[in-house]
Amino acid sequence: xxxxIKWLRNQLSSLKLEGMIxxxxxxxxxxxxxxxxxxxxxxxxxxxxxxxxxxxxxxNRKLTISDEIxxxxxxxxxxxxxxxxxxTNDNVGFEENYVTYEKYKNYLHxxxxxxxxxxxxxxxxxxxxxxxEIEYITKACEITDKAFEYIIRNIKEGMTExxxxxxxxxxxxxxxxxxxxxxxxxxxxxxxxMPHCVPTDRRVEKGDIIQFxxxxxxxxxCSDFSRVIFAEEVKEEYKEAYEFVLExxxxxxxxxxxxxxxxxxxxxxxTEYKLKNYDILHAFGHGVGIDxxxxxxLRSKQDYILKENSIIAIEPGVYKAGKFGMRIEDTFIVGKxxxxxLTKSKKDYTVIKLG
Amino acid sequence: xxxxIKWLRNQLSSLKLEGMIxxxxxxxxxxxxxxxxxxxxxxxxxxxxxxxxxxxxxxNRKLTISDEIxxxxxxxxxxxxxxxxxxTNDNVGFEENYVTYEKYKNYLHxxxxxxxxxxxxxxxxxxxxxxxEIEYITKACEITDKAFEYIIRNIKEGMTExxxxxxxxxxxxxxxxxxxxxxxxxxxxxxxxMPHCVPTDRRVEKGDIIQFxxxxxxxxxCSDFSRVIFAEEVKEEYKEAYEFVLExxxxxxxxxxxxxxxxxxxxxxxTEYKLKNYDILHAFGHGVGIDxxxxxxLRSKQDYILKENSIIAIEPGVYKAGKFGMRIEDTFIVGKxxxxxLTKSKKDYTVIKLG
Numbered sequence: 027x028x029x030x031i032k033w034l035r036n037q038l039s040s041l042k043l044e045g046m047i048x049x050x051x052x053x054x055x056x057x058x059x060x061x062x063x064x065x066x067x068x069x070x071x072x073x074x075x076x077x078x079x080x081x082x083x084x085x086n087r088k089l090t091i092s093d094e095i096x097x098x099x100x101x102x103x104x105x106x107x108x109x110x111x112x113x114t115n116d117n118v119g120f121e122e123n124y125v126t127y128e129k130y131k132n133y134l135h136x137x138x139x140x141x142x143x144x145x146x147x148x149x150x151x152x153x154x155x156x157x158x159e160i161e162y163i164t165k166a167c168e169i170t171d172k173a174f175e176y177i178i179r180n181i182k183e184g185m186t187e188x189x190x191x192x193x194x195x196x197x198x199x200x201x202x203x204x205x206x207x208x209x210x211x212x213x214x215x216x217x218x219x220m221p222h223c224v225p226t227d228r229r230v231e232k233g234d235i236i237q238f239x240x241x242x243x244x245x246x247x248c249s250d251f252s253r254v255i256f257a258e259e260v261k262e263e264y265k266e267a268y269e270f271v272l273e274x275x276x277x278x279x280x281x282x283x284x285x286x287x288x289x290x291x292x293x294x295x296x297t298e299y300k301l302k303n304y305d306i307l308h309a310f311g312h313g314v315g316i317d318x319x320x321x322x323x324l325r326s327k328q329d330y331i332l333k334e335n336s337i338i339a340i341e342p343g344v345y346k347a348g349k350f351g352m353r354i355e356d357t358f359i360v361g362k363x364x365x366x367x368l369t370k371s372k373k374d375y376t377v378i379k380l381g
Numbered sequence: 382x383x384x385x386i387k388w389l390r391n392q393l394s395s396l397k398l399e400g401m402i403x404x405x406x407x408x409x410x411x412x413x414x415x416x417x418x419x420x421x422x423x424x425x426x427x428x429x430x431x432x433x434x435x436x437x438x439x440x441n442r443k444l445t446i447s448d449e450i451x452x453x454x455x456x457x458x459x460x461x462x463x464x465x466x467x468x469t470n471d472n473v474g475f476e477e478n479y480v481t482y483e484k485y486k487n488y489l490h491x492x493x494x495x496x497x498x499x500x501x502x503x504x505x506x507x508x509x510x511x512x513x514e515i516e517y518i519t520k521a522c523e524i525t526d527k528a529f530e531y532i533i534r535n536i537k538e539g540m541t542e543x544x545x546x547x548x549x550x551x552x553x554x555x556x557x558x559x560x561x562x563x564x565x566x567x568x569x570x571x572x573x574x575m576p577h578c579v580p581t582d583r584r585v586e587k588g589d590i591i592q593f594x595x596x597x598x599x600x601x602x603c604s605d606f607s608r609v610i611f612a613e614e615v616k617e618e619y620k621e622a623y624e625f626v627l628e629x630x631x632x633x634x635x636x637x638x639x640x641x642x643x644x645x646x647x648x649x650x651x652t653e654y655k656l657k658n659y660d661i662l663h664a665f666g667h668g669v670g671i672d673x674x675x676x677x678x679l680r681s682k683q684d685y686i687l688k689e690n691s692i693i694a695i696e697p698g699v700y701k702a703g704k705f706g707m708r709i710e711d712t713f714i715v716g717k718x719x720x721x722x723l724t725k726s727k728k729d730y731t732v733i734k735l736g
Contacts, residue, residue, distance in 0.1 A: 061579075062577075063577075078662075078663075079576075079660065079661070079662035079663065080575070080576045080577045080662050080663050081575070081577060083574060083575050083702050083703070084575045084577075084578065120482075122481065122482040122483040123481055123483045124481060125481060125482050126477065126478055126479060126480060126481055126482070127475075127477040127480050127481070127482055127485045127498075128477040128478045128498070130482045143482075143483075188554070192551070192554055196547070196551065199543070199547055205564075209560075219438060220435070220436070220438050220439045221434075221435045222417075222418075222435045222436060222439075223439065224416075305434065306434070307433075307434035307435050308433075308434065308435050347438050348438070
């Protein structure tokens with residue numbers, strides 16, 4: 027049997043569950059490798075993937091005997107078929123953080139079972155990556171580094187945020203990415219003060235601070251990366267914040283190793299932000315995998331002991347409302363003694379010439 | 382007050398609800414124009430938009446006095462603030478088809494109210510478009526037609542599905558689109574047999590049938606469009622299916638007018654498919670708006686009377702497993718006497734020369 031499903035079956039058994047319904051597409055993909063629409067039922071007797079007419083041919087091309095997954099086209103399953111997957115009143119897990127209230131009621135009606143919350147069982151397993159996942163994320167990070175190297179050599183006078191974002195996407199796809207890990211953030215000047223802004227038609231000008239927050243997707247896996255660079259000159263007002271952000275990232279990455287508690291490490295950073303009177307507008311980072319934002323979130327509320335081979339993005343930032351903002355972010359792999367960079371672009375002051 | 386929120390308040394009043402919590406981002410955007418992360422609370426005394434530190438500055442830049450929406454940063458709201466938004470045991474609507482089971486429990490705890498299902502209240506209102514929405518979708522359709530015209534003149538020998546898909550995206554963005562309405566489908570030859578395939582590295586060859594299913598997004602609104610074209614020649618085996626699909630689209634678009642029932646029109650199409658022994662792998666179409674797939678879905682199960690100024694995509698298709706498939710799709714606006722095309726590319730046999 028597919029080893030991840032085997033693992034899940036053991037977990038369900040420990041939790042005294044007779045099965046589980048998995049409908050979050052990222053969890054389905056993690057367990058089965060399938061990216062087609064559908065849902066997976068871990069039932070007492072078999073593993074069932076239910077899809078529809080649009081995808082059944084593609085699913086059947088991908089599944090192998092060793093997966094031990096039976097696929098069905100939903101139109102071939104009757105009310106009775108669904109009722110006979112489990113015994114009445116079996117304890118069956120579901121994804122309470124994904125399934126809508128309407129779907130929950132529909133599940134109760136369809137399967138006639140007791141539905142029990144699974145509290146992020148699969149999401150928690152996804153935190154630590156295996157060799158293949160590390161290979162894919164490493165490759166996504168390499169593409170991202172190259173895209174950054176390319177773009178800083180190719181920003182020309184008068185280019186808009188949108189145009190720069192598009193050049194990044196083009197480069198990533200031409201260099202082996204499936205596509206973007208998320209919509210790129212490219213912000214010039216005062217637009218940088220909003221951490222999650224959308225690229226606009228604002229043109230680059232001399233003296234601008236330029237924020238990139240970009241990532242590639244490779245074989246389904248993401249990278250996450252942010253840098254700030256400067257057009258023609260680095261204004262004095264940016265330097266204190268830049269050094270502070272860089273220092274915070276260095277501290278976090280040296281402390282977040284196997285066995286470290288996220289809570290402790292981030293709590294200390296929050297104290298340093300307060301001393302400097304900087305606002306904290308977002309988390310200091312997050313897991314990265316098939317989803318761009320995975321567990322663990324790097325917040326002081328997160329009482330979580332990190333494990334080796336987890337992959338996390340560390341992204342401290344400083345923002346001055348209406349003026350400017352900046353964050354520096356790399357994707358890291360958690361090791362025994364510290365985090366190791368998977369994105370490797372340098373972090374010295376980068377000043378580009380326009381035109 | 383913002384007119385859409387005013388409308389919603391009247392609806393809630395008829396339903397004897399003291400308020401509603403709107404968390405589906407498409408519904409939030411429809412009601413407020415805001416695309417920032419957050420949720421909207423229609424409360425007895427005011428309209429509240431709750432966002433977080435990443436977005437508060439951007440939200441405040443967009444809201445005007447006439448919106449009558451108060452914005453909050455979630456970190457500034459205490460447990461007590463949330464509890465005092467409604468009276469205990471007020472009847473408050475929520476989106477049962479969007480809110481997860483976990484969030485539902487969290488709402489009960491946070492607001493101390495009776496949560497009542499609203500059964501797609503806002504989604505149903507979104508079906509009929511206003512003047513501005515029609516203008517944006519019309520523009521998205523124009524960009525899509527132009528992209529199609531461009532790509533059929535620029536497919537060269539040896540190009541892959543991925544490369545063609547990328548050229549379409551580039552053209553759309555360079556011609557005013559915000560981006561894609563959805564990930565483009567470009568399929569060559571046998572890959573067309575799967576209606577929702579992802580572009581691969583398959584190269585175009587003489588004799589190939591080529592399927593496009595593409596759309597642009599303009600000011601947040603989508604277009605949806607499919608065509609099949611042929612490389613160098615139209616093989617005989619494709620012609621019967623092509624004529625059939627075209628005929629089905631023509632019939633549907635002439636019958637789906639103001640006052641027509643989706644059920645009746647589609648039921649007749651299903652009969653014709655059965656007579657020809659063609660499988661039906663997907664719905665015959667769907668509403669198009671901020672979401673690429675909106676209500677109504679064009680299925681015989683859908684007992685729905687169409688209204689003027691609804692915008693729908695009509696996309697009959699025929700699929701032969703392992704061999705080929707094809708669908709033809711246009712975005713239409715529902716009129717008094719028939720549907721009118723918003724995508725206007727011709728549907729004669731289009732044969733392109735490679736190289």
